[in-house]
Amino acid sequence: MGRRILFITTDQQRYDTLGVNGGFLSRTPVLDALAAEGIRYERCQPTSVVCMPSRASMLTGQFPTTHGAWMNGVPLAVDAPSVAENLHDVGYATALIGKAHFEPFMDPYGRYAENSLASLGVPTVEQDWFDGRRGVHRGFDYLEFATHGVMGPLHYAKWMNDNHPEALGGFYPVLDAQLNVNAAGGGDTGAPQVKFNDVPRGWYHTDWVAERTISWLERQASDQDWFCWMSFPDPHHPWDPPKSELGRVPWREVPLPANYPQSAREREALIDAKSRHWRAWYDGTLVSNYEAPAKWVPATMTADQVREVNALNAVEVELIDEAIGRVLRAVEARGWGDDVDVIFTTDHGEFQGDFGLLFKGPYHVDALMRLPLIWRPARSTKPAPSVVTAPVSLVSLAATFLEVAGQPAPAWVEGASLPVNDEDARTRSFESTVTEWDSALFGVDVHVRSVVTAGHLYTEYQPGTMHDGSEGELYDLGDDPLQRVNLFEDPSYAGVRGTLHERLLAHEDRPGERAVLGTVMAPV
Amino acid sequence: MASLRHEIRIAASADVVWGVVGRPESIPDWFPGVTSCNVQDNVRVITTRAGVEMPEEILTNDPLLRRFAYRITAPLYKFHLGVIDVIEIGADDSLCVYSTTAEPDVLALLIAGGTKDALDEIKRLAEQRAGG
Numbered sequence: 001m002g003r004r005i006l007f008i009t010t011d012q013q014r015y016d017t018l019g020v021n022g023g024f025l026s027r028t029p030v031l032d033a034l035a036a037e038g039i040r041y042e043r044c045q046p047t048s049v050v051c052m053p054s055r056a057s058m059l060t061g062q063f064p065t066t067h068g069a070w071m072n073g074v075p076l077a078v079d080a081p082s083v084a085e086n087l088h089d090v091g092y093a094t095a096l097i098g099k100a101h102f103e104p105f106m107d108p109y110g111r112y113a114e115n116s117l118a119s120l121g122v123p124t125v126e127q128d129w130f131d132g133r134r135g136v137h138r139g140f141d142y143l144e145f146a147t148h149g150v151m152g153p154l155h156y157a158k159w160m161n162d163n164h165p166e167a168l169g170g171f172y173p174v175l176d177a178q179l180n181v182n183a184a185g186g187g188d189t190g191a192p193q194v195k196f197n198d199v200p201r202g203w204y205h206t207d208w209v210a211e212r213t214i215s216w217l218e219r220q221a222s223d224q225d226w227f228c229w230m231s232f233p234d235p236h237h238p239w240d241p242p243k244s245e246l247g248r249v250p251w252r253e254v255p256l257p258a259n260y261p262q263s264a265r266e267r268e269a270l271i272d273a274k275s276r277h278w279r280a281w282y283d284g285t286l287v288s289n290y291e292a293p294a295k296w297v298p299a300t301m302t303a304d305q306v307r308e309v310n311a312l313n314a315v316e317v318e319l320i321d322e323a324i325g326r327v328l329r330a331v332e333a334r335g336w337g338d339d340v341d342v343i344f345t346t347d348h349g350e351f352q353g354d355f356g357l358l359f360k361g362p363y364h365v366d367a368l369m370r371l372p373l374i375w376r377p378a379r380s381t382k383p384a385p386s387v388v389t390a391p392v393s394l395v396s397l398a399a400t401f402l403e404v405a406g407q408p409a410p411a412w413v414e415g416a417s418l419p420v421n422d423e424d425a426r427t428r429s430f431e432s433t434v435t436e437w438d439s440a441l442f443g444v445d446v447h448v449r450s451v452v453t454a455g456h457l458y459t460e461y462q463p464g465t466m467h468d469g470s471e472g473e474l475y476d477l478g479d480d481p482l483q484r485v486n487l488f489e490d491p492s493y494a495g496v497r498g499t500l501h502e503r504l505l506a507h508e509d510r511p512g513e514r515a516v517l518g519t520v521m522a523p524v
Numbered sequence: 525m526a527s528l529r530h531e532i533r534i535a536a537s538a539d540v541v542w543g544v545v546g547r548p549e550s551i552p553d554w555f556p557g558v559t560s561c562n563v564q565d566n567v568r569v570i571t572t573r574a575g576v577e578m579p580e581e582i583l584t585n586d587p588l589l590r591r592f593a594y595r596i597t598a599p600l601y602k603f604h605l606g607v608i609d610v611i612e613i614g615a616d617d618s619l620c621v622y623s624t625t626a627e628p629d630v631l632a633l634l635i636a637g638g639t640k641d642a643l644d645e646i647k648r649l650a651e652q653r654a655g656g
Contacts, residue, residue: 073637107574111557178628442526
């Protein structure tokens, strides 16, 4: 018997939404307790600030420019490396329950396995692509999928349509009639992607993911090793948690974020100090990410809308924390409590009002790039609680899972296993992490590379629709934790800039085999 | 309105490639995810693996120009034009170009995603026929 692995992800969750990370809107006692017992990372970065590339990096241990799923809508190759496959091959039962998103959601031809599984009527199937070795799909031998609503072909949507059709109308319609991400406002303030949802809490996808996870765990033999990826679709927009829960965080009492100056002039001055595509999005003249509603103009957002979005987000975070608590109690009830490693993180962050913006895009600041990451090693290993301040990346997850399972990291893994404390980080040279952005959609292309060290966040914009390759951003994380002062052109930081530029060059020139970059098959 | 284009070089004569794509009823053979179709005069209705039915109007089917053009007439589409061109480069060397223009824009991207995989399949079939 080895150590079992419960890998928990959320979608689009900021670092500062957890109590243990200084958050105060949500109560997150379960995650806070895991952090107190294990390792809390203070500077974890994604490889990309959108879902598909970031999630593919978790599975492959590779950067997007290596695994090839370089933007949303680009499917991860079916034969891409998968840590689940390696675990499957050494006898682990492997499951992914909730949001996967290695393949496009929008799939009118039904070409992707993720979208086909539920309609086949069973969560575990053998199809043409099943070769007897990779598990059902990508190394997982059990898959049950959910995403942010009740439309589409995934298991949760099918379950809701089959069992609770009367509740479907309570959910926010993610897409409008033109299949664009909906800009319609709701709630009390008319904020985009907000809706009061009459769905009973027990039918909402957060609880569904937890219940399906518990059901899978209950079917495992007591001595079975397992790797379970429990993946909550929240707190990603739309913000439509069960209305019954909204009293937890009254939006009128929510303070404005530290990085949301009330004065429009001050907000705009902050944005104008950054690369020009920030202001273009704020003014509604450039949309470079499909997931930000194209018909919504950030400059129109009111302070009350920021408060309401943050309140609803906080409610969703609390529901996730409670759902995790139920799953952990089920794990304890099976007698596995001392033998399970629990790793919690998310795929990327969310603006939530910072700089007057919502959602995400090619904007590499902490709102989108600083992620919650907690690793509670199995108690049987007698873990020493610690806080890691060194920069780490989600690209390290695959190697970490394999290390927990006692397996060597294969050559295709680009990230070393996570350090367990700062001394370990120093010894193994965890000095910087890189985040990539590439997008090309409807004639607009943006290419961004950022490197984060203990002291700085440095971004270069490569040539594209809005950039000529000479622009960038540099923030001193010690003096300017909110990343308001762009030091890119400051002569006194020329040395820092040169050093970080070299790190980005080294990233581009890193050794190893890279997949052919995939083709954009859908907007998401 | 959005317009996208994919193309592929094929080691087969233009006539062989046209033999793959020129028959309207052959689309389930080379368009991944299209499971069946019904053709009557200039109307073709395809059915996808996702269960979606898409009615299409065939605008051009020209074996001399080796051009097939059609438009999807489903209500969701304000406009659609799909064009497949087979261009002779050499005796056993062709270029197949699949263009998609549509409104709403998102639909152009979704259809064009399918056409990318379709070109791969057209290449496979044509080169198989050329080799056989």
